[in-house]
Amino acid sequence: MFPSRLVAALAAGITLAAAAPAAAHPHVWIDLRTVALLDAEGRLEGVRVEWLLDRFYSAVAEEDMDTDRDKAVSPAEAQLWAETAFGNIASVGYFAEFLIDGRSYQPTRASDPVGRWVDGQVFMSFVIRPDAPADPRKVAVGYMVYDPQYYIDVRHPDGPGFAAVEGPGQAACTATVGRSEPAPEVVASAAALDKDETAPSGLGRLFADYVKVTCR
Template sequence: MKYPLVTAALLACATPLGAHPHIFVDTGFEVILDAEGRLTHLRITWAYDEFYSLLVTEDRGLDPDYDSVLTEAEVASLNGFDMRWVEGFNGDTVLLNGGEEIALSSPQEVATTFSEGRIITSHLRAVEGDAPDANGLVIKPYDPTYYTAYEVTQKVTVQGDDACRARVKMPEMNADLRELQQDLSALDANTDPNDVGLPEIGEALANEVVITCDAS
């Protein structure tokens, strides 16, 4: 994920050893289908971990009494803080149809809440081009570098077609992947994994949301 530079710098200074991943995001999806069972939109929810949420609010001078309660104006000032994407950034969300990636729009209908010390944001993304049949589609939320770890723990719902449902598939963890994960966790916050010869493993560790639809 791409973050404002001030917050990223603050994170690098404050994150302890064992710093990969740096940010943890509980993720959810609303899969929106049309009357023909074609996927037209994804609504994506990101619930940031308490530590990163604290860094963001501190960086912006919010919640000075540290009571994990923000005013409506303070919450409003956070809206869109994580939507400042550089050109070409895919929003750490990949939609696949038979292994082929389907392009998604830039974020729309951005919303932000703050609950129990955590920033929670949502945004809508439209399928660009022809809407694909939902059956067999796969949604993968991940940061290739594993700087940010996404886990699908929030609600995943399908709207628009009762014949379709979603299930979450966890990654297959083999010995090599576990060893790489341990090597990454041992890096300090200022070390780039590529500089020490470690590969990008975000995709291999990604949860998958698989859409299946009953035949009519």
């Protein structure tokens, strides 16, 4: 099992192959897409988080996902894996943080886990929800998705479409990705961590993308 409890939470029983690098965080990479979901009144009611896990991690996970040992991951097996992982990451706030009207908090409500096997990679999505809908026309609305210990690097790839808005009034709204700029000494500290070491709490937040949702 991965030494980081946050990584291990994704799915029980996955082991790290011997070929993994011995040092430097992060050790797992996730391409991230997020979609801000608006309700009938144009308020943020949730964010759909979509993860595409790197090919190395996916290759390790494949054995755990293939429960019938037929050397293929079926839709049902991918879905079961995602549902199990979804239940496990609830204890760590779904690797997410809302930033609404000056308040920062981890979501306590989430739903709709989906798992797929896509061209040799694990895809997983789910919806996180704020305590109450928030109107981007009236208050500052944003969110972050990251591993606090930075064992996993979770980033929106460069290019359009990786942060979006869906729902009534979406044409008047934008989701803008802000890139973090950690200090050089923070980058060096992360690079020096062995894969078996526990990173300082909150290290991952210093590397996280921030998405701001604005509506006119």
